[in-house]
Amino acid sequence: MNEKAGLRSKRYWPMRIKSFAKINLGLEVRGKREDNYHEVRTLLQTINFFDVLEFRSTEQDKILLKGDDKTISWERDNLIFRAALLLKEQFHVSQGIEIHVTKNIPPGKGLGGGSSNAAVTLHVLNKTCGLRLGKKALMNLGKQLGADVPFFLEGGLCLGSGRGDEITPLSDAATLFCLLVLPSFSIQTAHIYSHFPLSLTSQDKDSKIIQFLENREFGLLENRLEETVFRFYPQLK
Numbered sequence: 498m499n500e501k502a503g504l505r506s507k508r509y510w511p512m513r514i515k516s517f518a519k520i521n522l523g524l525e526v527r528g529k530r531e532d533n534y535h536e537v538r539t540l541l542q543t544i545n546f547f548d549v550l551e552f553r554s555t556e557q558d559k560i561l562l563k564g565d566d567k568t569i570s571w572e573r574d575n576l577i578f579r580a581a582l583l584l585k586e587q588f589h590v591s592q593g594i595e596i597h598v599t600k601n602i603p604p605g606k607g608l609g610g611g612s613s614n615a616a617v618t619l620h621v622l623n624k625t626c627g628l629r630l631g632k633k634a635l636m637n638l639g640k641q642l643g644a645d646v647p648f649f650l651e652g653g654l655c656l657g658s659g660r661g662d663e664i665t666p667l668s669d670a671a672t673l674f675c676l677l678v679l680p681s682f683s684i685q686t687a688h689i690y691s692h693f694p695l696s697l698t699s700q701d702k703d704s705k706i707i708q709f710l711e712n713r714e715f716g717l718l719e720n721r722l723e724e725t726v727f728r729f730y731p732q733l734k
Contacts, residue, residue, distance in 0.1 A: 510554045512625065515547040516617045518608040519648065520675065523706045523718035525699035526690075530660070534644075535690050538699070538706050539657040540718065541648050541664075544675060548600050548610060550577070552621050555593030560585070564598035571598075576615035576642055583638060584622050592626055605683025609645045616649030636664065656710070670713070680733060684726065693725050 522540040530536050555561060560581045562571045572578065581594055596618065602610030616639060623630045630638075632650060639646030644660040656665040701707060705717045727734040 510552065510625065512552045512621055514550050514552070514617050514621060516550050516602075516610070516613045517543045517649070517652065518546045518602045518610060518613060519543050519645070520608070520677075521720060522654075522715065523709065524720045524722055525704060525706055526693055526697065526721050527700075528698050529695070534660045535693070536659065537657065537661050538704065539661055540667075540706055540709065541645075541655045541657050541661075542670070543649075543652045546602060546608070546677070548598055548602050548614060550614060550617050550621075551597045551599075552625065553595040553597075554625075555595050557593045558591050559593050561593070561595040562598075563596070564600055566598075566600035566604075569600065569604060576611045576646075577618050580615040580618040580638075580642055580646075581622060583641065584619065584626070584628065587638075588626075588628055590622070590626050590628075594622065603679055605685075606679050607684070607686070608677075609649065612643050612645035613649045615639070615642050616646050619646075620650060636662075656706070667710075670715075673715075680730075682730075684730065689722055689725050689729070692729070693722065697721055697724065 519541050522542050524537060524539040527536040527538060560578055562575060562578050564571045569575070577596055577598065581596065584590055598614065602608050602613070604610060619635050619638060623635060635650050636647040639650055640662050644662040647662045647664050648655055648657060651664050651666055654667045654670050656667055657663065658665070699721055705719055708714070708717050
């Protein structure tokens, strides 16, 4: 790789990419980790609900990020900006990048929109800037941005372990319909985990996810965070 990475070809630009949402079909908390995160086991599934990201090259060596949702910050704290900056700084990318986001996935609803956007940004800039990073390398970069980012570099149906960022692809499930019911308020994931009672920790012997992997019975699955969520937001129940 050259010390200064740039565009290998202009044929990619502009580029419009769908950035899909996800749902957790099942989630189990297995204990507290030394890094203060929780060890989880989860089934992740992308769904046909998406934002659209448009990428353009610019003459200036800058990241220009814009979006149509005024409730979201489009500054340096945005995961898209952080993903682009991570690649530019780590691989000395001198190319300027303009990114526009048409937002459909609402933030703060557990659908992973921000993480999905960051994963798409890593994927697109890896290709357009000729970095030639493999999926594993991109996933390791994604872990620096958030636990859900590596999953969106794989997509489909996956088993997540560790913080949820250790991804194992699974064979696709049959096409199913799902109903998304979105409350008018957001829930902070960190708040729920910080109040999760260790008495609800899942063991392998009673893991509904392990049972699902054996027989693919969706009715077995459950989200073990629900009890804690309902305690603080009883209207959801």
